[in-house]
Amino acid sequence: MTLKDKKSGDDTLPARFGPGDQVAVLLPLPLGTAYDYRIPAEMMLSAGDFVSVPLGRRTADGVVWGIGDGDVAPAKLRDVIVKLDCPPLPAVSRRFVDWVAAYTVHHKGAVLKMAMSVRDALTPPKPISAYALNAAAPDVRETPGRKRVLAVLSNGPPRAASDLARAAGTGTGVVKGLYDAGALIKVDLPPVLPMPVPEWNRVGPALSVDQSTAADKLVANVRNGKFRATILDGVPGSGKTEVYFQAVAEVLKRGGQVLVLLPEIALSAQWLARFRDRFGVDPAVWHSDLTASQRRHTWRAVAEGSAKVVVGARSALFLPYPALGLIVIDEEHESAFKQEDGVIYNGRDMGIVRAHLGNIPVVLASATPSLETVVNGESGRYEVLHLPSRHGGATLPDIELVDMIKEPPPRGRWLSPALAKAIAETITKGEQVLLFLNRRGYAPLTLCRTCGHRFQCPRCTSWLVEHRLQCRLQCHHCGFNVPIPGECPECKTENSLVACGPGVERLAEEVELMLPGVRMTIAASDNIASPKAAAELVRRIEDHEVDVIIGTQIIAKGYHFPMLTLVGVVDGDLGLQGGDLRAAERTYQLLYQVAGRAGRAERQGRVIVQTFMKKHPVMAAILSGDRDEFLKAESKSRQQIAMPPFGRLVALIVSGPNEFTVDEAARNLGRTAPNMTGIQVLGPAPAPFALLRGRHRRRLLLKAPKETQVQPIIRQWLAHTDWHNSVRVQIDIDPMNFM
Numbered sequence: 001m002t003l004k005d006k007k008s009g010d011d012t013l014p015a016r017f018g019p020g021d022q023v024a025v026l027l028p029l030p031l032g033t034a035y036d037y038r039i040p041a042e043m044m045l046s047a048g049d050f051v052s053v054p055l056g057r058r059t060a061d062g063v064v065w066g067i068g069d070g071d072v073a074p075a076k077l078r079d080v081i082v083k084l085d086c087p088p089l090p091a092v093s094r095r096f097v098d099w100v101a102a103y104t105v106h107h108k109g110a111v112l113k114m115a116m117s118v119r120d121a122l123t124p125p126k127p128i129s130a131y132a133l134n135a136a137a138p139d140v141r142e143t144p145g146r147k148r149v150l151a152v153l154s155n156g157p158p159r160a161a162s163d164l165a166r167a168a169g170t171g172t173g174v175v176k177g178l179y180d181a182g183a184l185i186k187v188d189l190p191p192v193l194p195m196p197v198p199e200w201n202r203v204g205p206a207l208s209v210d211q212s213t214a215a216d217k218l219v220a221n222v223r224n225g226k227f228r229a230t231i232l233d234g235v236p237g238s239g240k241t242e243v244y245f246q247a248v249a250e251v252l253k254r255g256g257q258v259l260v261l262l263p264e265i266a267l268s269a270q271w272l273a274r275f276r277d278r279f280g281v282d283p284a285v286w287h288s289d290l291t292a293s294q295r296r297h298t299w300r301a302v303a304e305g306s307a308k309v310v311v312g313a314r315s316a317l318f319l320p321y322p323a324l325g326l327i328v329i330d331e332e333h334e335s336a337f338k339q340e341d342g343v344i345y346n347g348r349d350m351g352i353v354r355a356h357l358g359n360i361p362v363v364l365a366s367a368t369p370s371l372e373t374v375v376n377g378e379s380g381r382y383e384v385l386h387l388p389s390r391h392g393g394a395t396l397p398d399i400e401l402v403d404m405i406k407e408p409p410p411r412g413r414w415l416s417p418a419l420a421k422a423i424a425e426t427i428t429k430g431e432q433v434l435l436f437l438n439r440r441g442y443a444p445l446t447l448c449r450t451c452g453h454r455f456q457c458p459r460c461t462s463w464l465v466e467h468r469l470q471c472r473l474q475c476h477h478c479g480f481n482v483p484i485p486g487e488c489p490e491c492k493t494e495n496s497l498v499a500c501g502p503g504v505e506r507l508a509e510e511v512e513l514m515l516p517g518v519r520m521t522i523a524a525s526d527n528i529a530s531p532k533a534a535a536e537l538v539r540r541i542e543d544h545e546v547d548v549i550i551g552t553q554i555i556a557k558g559y560h561f562p563m564l565t566l567v568g569v570v571d572g573d574l575g576l577q578g579g580d581l582r583a584a585e586r587t588y589q590l591l592y593q594v595a596g597r598a599g600r601a602e603r604q605g606r607v608i609v610q611t612f613m614k615k616h617p618v619m620a621a622i623l624s625g626d627r628d629e630f631l632k633a634e635s636k637s638r639q640q641i642a643m644p645p646f647g648r649l650v651a652l653i654v655s656g657p658n659e660f661t662v663d664e665a666a667r668n669l670g671r672t673a674p675n676m677t678g679i680q681v682l683g684p685a686p687a688p689f690a691l692l693r694g695r696h697r698r699r700l701l702l703k704a705p706k707e708t709q710v711q712p713i714i715r716q717w718l719a720h721t722d723w724h725n726s727v728r729v730q731i732d733i734d735p736m737n738f739m
């Protein structure tokens, strides 16, 4: 092993370092390597310990990554300041940081930053200072406020001054006065409530034969305690969650921790309810909507091992689990697992890596597994468990296609006569309708009927979307927005703007015209952005307070509404536009998921898909329900062009504020592109979003045979190319989007 290798978080390194030893400390900064520091007198450190160190004129927190390089002159070597009072970053987490950095071609420090996202959690929380009654209190002058404070305390536990004052309807000055007078004493309360412990031994619901067989296999994998990737493949409503909950229970029984990754954690209200039913408590939750104190509490509880089950978004992979025993990746095919900013990585793939490094099982659950996963199943790399039927007597919905060429809607409308009729029938029966249209706002494009002016975002290659409810034109990429103007900014004609095409708001208008007074709600990220708002929407639908739900993809997945029996897909072709490699696969997955919302209980569901492309393989597959046939065809066509999963791709996105320097950098990269057999570099070309958030963008795409190790090639390439320092080059290994 060379000295350089020793800087990786390797288990075989000496366990303890003492005074005078040099250790390598990795900092959560965009740095590729760890720095050497000396351990001062009376300090002992181990690999993984969190420490504060001097960095220039400030201090920084980092992690002891291993033995130092010894490449810093003794005179320049600085001492570690303090060892932080926090459980160490486990060896497997350190190996994971190294692995992700190497795979994604990002700096180790940038990856470590994701594992150290809560700086406050590195020190123990301080106890909360509270007030209690002094049993041996002297007599004090009593005022009405003082009486109320004493009454609150005589009937309840000690409280912090602010809580106490609020409960007594007085100011904190009154509490302070009572303390000064000797009527109250100060006590320390534990800073946070301990994490509730899931009750793994509660009896779960009765499972069908198929479910039990699958659950037994997952439980056996947990007992084996080795890496094993298993695909849990089942139609919507087949009970995948209950099946993997059996494996969760087994890990809990053994004292281990479990991570469940969900693609859209903000919308997981129904999942959380199921977890509570099964295990009696809430799991720890990890996503970007948490408050600072929730993040701190949860991070610390994970590190201390008291958070037993974490359900989270992809960033939950980087929490410091000391005893992770199982990873579940639910809806594994979802593109939301891909992080597109900062360190660009795929949470699904890195989840499998994390399981491999920790030598634990991983479950990939989906009704529409991705082609990557299917191919891994067919080759035998992953185990495949099928759940063939819907559980609890429900049958799959009837699916019909409406040919929009032969049966078009009336002019200026978007619902075909067939779909309109089905909506009316369903509501008459007292059942619910979901109209699916993956377009937020009122209309995707606004133009002037006099001069043809189109409203475009000044910072992006993108039309402004009309949001009529908010009276604004909005860019969905950068957030730029303006009030809807009364006149055309180009030709100054008044009232000459026309909305082109439908969004969910416009569809709501059409339904209102068709069925006046119908109870309707829109479900889009504009109005259900927070978990709370999502939970409230779910409640309203469950309690049948609405008849028609008009929603984007945000409502398309995972939900179960017993009275929802009709799903209308307003524009089935929407996802097929634009030349994305995975357009057909994604459209199929999305339509299949949406269709799965219909008739999930005892009532028969009905799905109507409006399309202009009735003959398209995606439509044929949706109609016939023959998923495997579709996947086979899709697989064959990708194989023919050696595209993923049968070949490898790496995207370079070159961006910057100045178009000229961006172009120059992109051309340079094109000139120095690797010239090797089997490797092909496409571009540079303007990205489909040639302008995004004010930055000009160009793309290069490297295509390589499947077995190629692309990272060294990329590193070499970039190391030998220069660009202006205002230009950023982002590396996207295994790109999912081509924007």
Ligand SMILES: [Zn+2]
Binding pocket: 448, 449, 450, 451, 452, 453, 488, 489, 490, 491, 492, 493, 496
């Ligand atoms: Zn005009």
Ligand SMILES: [Zn+2]
Binding pocket: 457, 458, 459, 460, 462, 475, 476, 477, 478, 479, 480, 693
């Ligand atoms: Zn924009």
